[in-house]
Amino acid sequence: MRKVYSKIESISGNVISVKATDVQYGELARVSTTYGDTLAEVIKLDGDLVSMQVFAGGRGISTGDEVRFLGNPMRVSFSENLQGRIFDGSGKPRDNGPELTENLITIGGPSVNPAKRIIPRNMIRTGIPMIDLFNTLVESQKLPIFSVSGEPYNQLLSRIAMQAEVDLIILGGMGLKYDDYLFFKEELENGGAMSRTIMFVHTASDPVVESLMVPDISLAVAEKFALQGKKVLVLLTDMTNFADAMKEIAITQEQVPSNRGYPGDLYSQLASRYEKAVDFEGSGSITILGVTTMPGDDVTHPVPDNTGYITEGQYYLKNGRIEPFGSLSRLKQQVNDKTRDDHRAIMDGMIKLYAAYKSSVEKKSMGFNMSQWDEKLLKYGKQFEKGMMDLSVNIPLEKALDLGWEILASCFEKDETGLKTDLINQYWPEGK
């Protein structure tokens, strides 16, 4: 029988302290308050003073409330029964289904030994040319969608989820607007994907500490399924909310703040989540797509900045389109040499010309005369945006490549493309 502590020494924000012995770092405690029970996690040990962050927040906790240590870190139930279910950030059901308690697994486990990883090698087709052709999504990749509030990032996320060829989708929502939560639920239900989906959702009005648990719970469950051979796609939205929750708690704890008030270990914290993306040798895989909203569209903000250095590229969503500049899939070269031999050349060649188009647009807007070359680029840019960038375009990669050649041939002479002559001879559309 574990001891009950009934004297809380201090309450500061979501952090409470009690005097206790024989407590493990990272251990869970149950706090019984007049408003019900809540969990708390040990975040600091200083002699016999134990500090914990309370999942339901500090509000309403009294110094006389009872604290009982559980002797184990945060765990979540794992079984097939999770599929089709929705939970909150502390693992409690959000739907009307039963609470799951069997087969508990610890969350936030160690990372995979790089020597046990295999080179990612399978393309995940999405039907979106800006992804498939220009920045191919690869199984086991970790990619954020960089965007700003107001952009349809959750729509893009759900569209990728619906169209991507995977076995299981795990949606982790952090600080999600209730409407967005319902949007995901409806989309996945209507698309018939709910049965292969598990949702862990923390909404904006839930206690902030629970938001911190969502990525770890989602990824711990994903890992178990992947080890059973499943291809799992984890969608995390929004990682900036997750980082902000971390900031809030670090500051209440009076930690020395680092950049713009975020805790000094922001990078390590984000990395230990994103690095869970993996392709297990001889087993399944985890692919992570996250949303990172950039306050003020500022990519130097600590959250997108640190994220960019951890993830294997990013999709920039701006003005409702995936931008060719800034968007990057670092793993694309693992797969795009096996698709079609013109894939890489078209991928780079078209973007080079699109960059030239942008500078022609700039010149035009400043009132300069357009040269013949500028006119060609202007024609090209419009066709590129309509045929490739529009998010409503839904065509397989091969069609997109053919379309690329069509667009080039309708705008340029062969040697204006900067592509190798051999490829041009092979793919240039007949009669152009």
Added chain:
Amino acid sequence: MKSVGKIIGVNGNMVTVEVTGTVSMNEVGYILVDDKKLKSEVIRILGNTCQMQVFEMTKGIRIGDSVEFSDELLAVELGPGLLKQVYDGLQNPLPELAEAAGFFLERGIYLKALDREVEWDFTPIAKVGDSVEKADTLGSVPEGPFVHQIMVPFNYLKKYSVKSIKEAGKYKVDDVIAVLEDEKGNTFDVKMYFEWPVKRAIDCYSERLKPTKPMVTKVRLVDTFLPVALGGTYCIPGPFGAGKTVLQQVTSKNAEVDIVIVAACGERAGEVVETLKEFPELIDPKTGNSLMERTVIICNTSSMPVASREASVYTAVTIAEYYRQMGLNVLLLADSTSRWAQAMREMSGRLEEIPGEEAFPAYLESVIAGFYERAGIVRLKDGREGSVTIGGTVSPAGGNFEEPVTQATLKVVGAFHGLSRERSDARKYPAIDPMDSWSKYPSVLNVDAVNYARKILFRGGEIEAMMKVVGEEGTALSDFTIYLKSDFLDAVYLQQNSFDPVDAAVIVDRQKHIFAYILEIMGAEFSFEDKDEARIFFNALRQAFIDYNGVEWKTDEFYKREKAMLETLNEKKVGLDSTAAELLKVGV
């Protein structure tokens, strides 16, 4: 007498320990948690308490848990068998760890860095009675393509005489191969390996030389315009996605050095694994064997504990210095030093030190300088030369080079290869900005010829900027032609396709050969009717040159494409600028 301690506080990956006995700064200790020992390092001492950074996750530690101190600083094992290895920042061999622990990096498992079972073919060099001191050669073993020298351990500070030495034969690293005796008659058993504390530089050489010999990377932009020297230092800052890692990978495969040490500190596992799996498959053109035979990989991915990330660059540079002592040229590529600096910042925050600029610790600059200063070309005591070249990437927020890590690095390196977002957006790779970047080392080509081309590149950039204001129609045809020349130079020489088997790595001879044509084109006078005609001509010439760049050196096809390119050139070329003509006469 080794000290012991008790845990009295835990905060993140830092613990506070009450110590019985003496303890030294940077001493290694082990925390006993359940049945595991967690490796930690002392980073602050205050009376009878000390603070330690734990190289592992701290979950499960309790107040009162015991700590065993080792009486040793954080050290690495140096001896035969380092090559071909994949280590983490603390020199744990990762493939062996995977065999022992499976998919995950379970904490508390530490393996020997050097295989104890392998037998090495030892040949003695020193004889009984010889007088020796630290770093003198006792014998050698073959290790891959190299002769690995078995040296007197670097921490043997006196003069010794060889009392006995093993005959030629097969021995394991743990076998005693020689017994040394000091002047007082104390004897010491020497094995084929010894330990060295990573944070102390190895300096058993007679003098440090000025780096002047080029280290060929086979990247045209680097070798020709922004060269690196053997024993020099360079840094590659750039925003994420600008191609730092690809550039490092290309260099690690192609650089003309003996040994390459790749230190991934806080990098993406997905990218590290590429190197891990790819290197054993790649063939070293020099030896015909696997590239891995001359490579050591220190792999600390972003999710590994922060303290071990902090240690990883030191582990790497210590191994580099060790091989330099054998007269070899070693290249150390560190990716990324910003993640390493961030690890320092994280630890500094936990120590509640007063933060400096952007919350980095005040000692950031001196620590960075101390690291890069461990590079160098040296003359060893027996007259041979060896070198450690360090190339570090820096990842400044948003590609802003004003930030502290970039600035501190720029102060101490000999070459700066700054990557630009604009160039990578336009898919101009390598995205090194030729305008902003600089090098203090000599080029592999004639410096006057390089400067001539560089001037046109700069002038072209100015004209381009001017055209943005006055438009193309407001630009003279002669200026417009210079702009097209600089754009051409950029497209066919500065840019290089790292995925093209031929274009990815260009030997110096070929660089010289094609640079002569570049020079001719830069200095050429053309007869163009108007700008459209000029543009059409340069498009055609660029096309011919790109095709020419893509064919194997000195094949029939190569000469065919060269001829085609020259024919295109001569259609419009009417003369040659006298300076360029003079330079061509001297040779590039």
